[in-house]
Amino acid sequence: MFTIKPVLSSLMRSRTGPLLLLLQIVLSVAIVANAGFIIQERLALMQRSSGIAEQSVLSFSLYNFGEKVNLPQQLKRDLEILRNIPGIKAATSTNMLPLSGSGWSDRFIDGPDPETAKSTPGFAWYLGGEQMVDTLGVNVIEGRNFRADELNHSITDSGMKALMSAPLAKEVFGEESAVGQIMYQGSDNQIEIIGVVEVLQGAWVDSDQFDYSVIQNIELNENRSNQFMVRADRRDVPALEETIKQALRAENPDRVIRNFNTLRELKDMSYAFHAVMAGMLSIMIILLLVITSLGLSGMVMFNIQRRTKQIGTRRALGARKRDIVGMFLVENWLICFSGGLLGGLLAMELGSQLMTLFSLPMMGWQWPAMTVAGLLVITTVAVLLPARKAALISPAIATRTV
Numbered sequence: 001m002f003t004i005k006p007v008l009s010s011l012m013r014s015r016t017g018p019l020l021l022l023l024q025i026v027l028s029v030a031i032v033a034n035a036g037f038i039i040q041e042r043l044a045l046m047q048r049s050s051g052i053a054e055q056s057v058l059s060f061s062l063y064n065f066g067e068k069v070n071l072p073q074q075l076k077r078d079l080e081i082l083r084n085i086p087g088i089k090a091a092t093s094t095n096m097l098p099l100s101g102s103g104w105s106d107r108f109i110d111g112p113d114p115e116t117a118k119s120t121p122g123f124a125w126y127l128g129g130e131q132m133v134d135t136l137g138v139n140v141i142e143g144r145n146f147r148a149d150e151l152n153h154s155i156t157d158s159g160m161k162a163l164m165s166a167p168l169a170k171e172v173f174g175e176e177s178a179v180g181q182i183m184y185q186g187s188d189n190q191i192e193i194i195g196v197v198e199v200l201q202g203a204w205v206d207s208d209q210f211d212y213s214v215i216q217n218i219e220l221n222e223n224r225s226n227q228f229m230v231r232a233d234r235r236d237v238p239a240l241e242e243t244i245k246q247a248l249r250a251e252n253p254d255r256v257i258r259n260f261n262t263l264r265e266l267k268d269m270s271y272a273f274h275a276v277m278a279g280m281l282s283i284m285i286i287l288l289l290v291i292t293s294l295g296l297s298g299m300v301m302f303n304i305q306r307r308t309k310q311i312g313t314r315r316a317l318g319a320r321k322r323d324i325v326g327m328f329l330v331e332n333w334l335i336c337f338s339g340g341l342l343g344g345l346l347a348m349e350l351g352s353q354l355m356t357l358f359s360l361p362m363m364g365w366q367w368p369a370m371t372v373a374g375l376l377v378i379t380t381v382a383v384l385l386p387a388r389k390a391a392l393i394s395p396a397i398a399t400r401t402v
Helices: 004-013 016-046 071-084 132-136 166-173 234-251 263-270 272-306 308-316 321-358 366-391
Strands: 057-064 088-094 123-127 140-143 160-165 182-185 189-197 213-216 225-232 255-262
Touching: 016 272, 016 321, 016 366, 057 071, 057 234, 057 263, 071 088, 071 225, 071 234, 088 132, 132 225, 160 166, 166 189, 189 213, 225 234, 234 255, 255 263, 263 272, 272 321, 272 366, 321 366
Parallel strands: 123 213, 160 189
Antiparallel strands: 057 225, 057 255, 088 225, 140 189, 160 213, 182 189
């Protein structure tokens, strides 16, 4: 306690520098805490398991422009060609691609009367054949997959069957099994849930219902434009683009085949904004910490020049080197703790505003606390070197004009 009084007295005699540093620390804590929290949120989103074999699944689009082409037969032949290409383990047509940012969505209701029935949450609505599950590599944890003889080719056909993602099944049915449940699309279209997949995400990475997905046994076969997904060993995927183009054009040259991407590439593109945000916020945090540390280090060096005689006098009166170092460290800690307390309060208020404006989760108190602790360590290191130089001032040199 004996060192705090002279330190406070010294700080009060020259208020401008300490006040500016105090303000800088307040702002640094508020900004760094919230920026760190946002980075953690973005990284958590990017690290979510998609449930699919991202790097082993290659997607592409195909457009048939021949006037006389029989579209259902063409789709059937195309799938046969793809499935017979060496290295391809499974292939399917699809109406949408996971993690792509674009796709179809729908809702089921639990009864035939839309006026009284309860609706499910919205979900990503995948339409595909019996090989879609194997192509994506999703894990069926309950029930079964479609069979080839159960496929429909229109959304109005009867005999609809579906697989649900486990998060959606739990949301709709709770602890009750989803397998065997009957749902409806409108009053006439009845769907039987025959299986549950462990994880299957939708197309929109920022959606609150990202984990809610359904695969339905509909292989649309009357479209000139189709999307396909094929699965192969990861090492074989890069060579598949040319192989697929050659095989499909050999059967029918009147087509455009393009937009080859692995699902991992689609995922990276969808999360690109989050990655850029995390990178920019990380750079901002580093700059703020560096500037704050330099500010404190600069203030200490300025105080050494201004208080050389005072330091020399204290040394002449018996102050040890560690006492001089301790004096500057206590100055730093007082400013940091005061700024940290005010900055923590500002950080929580800023976090509350971000939660309201941008639908972010509420930041916990741990983030300001960790920021203050980190800032204390960094600034202590920044102050130590000039403080140790101050402790080396010779009493004879410092006091020769006193």
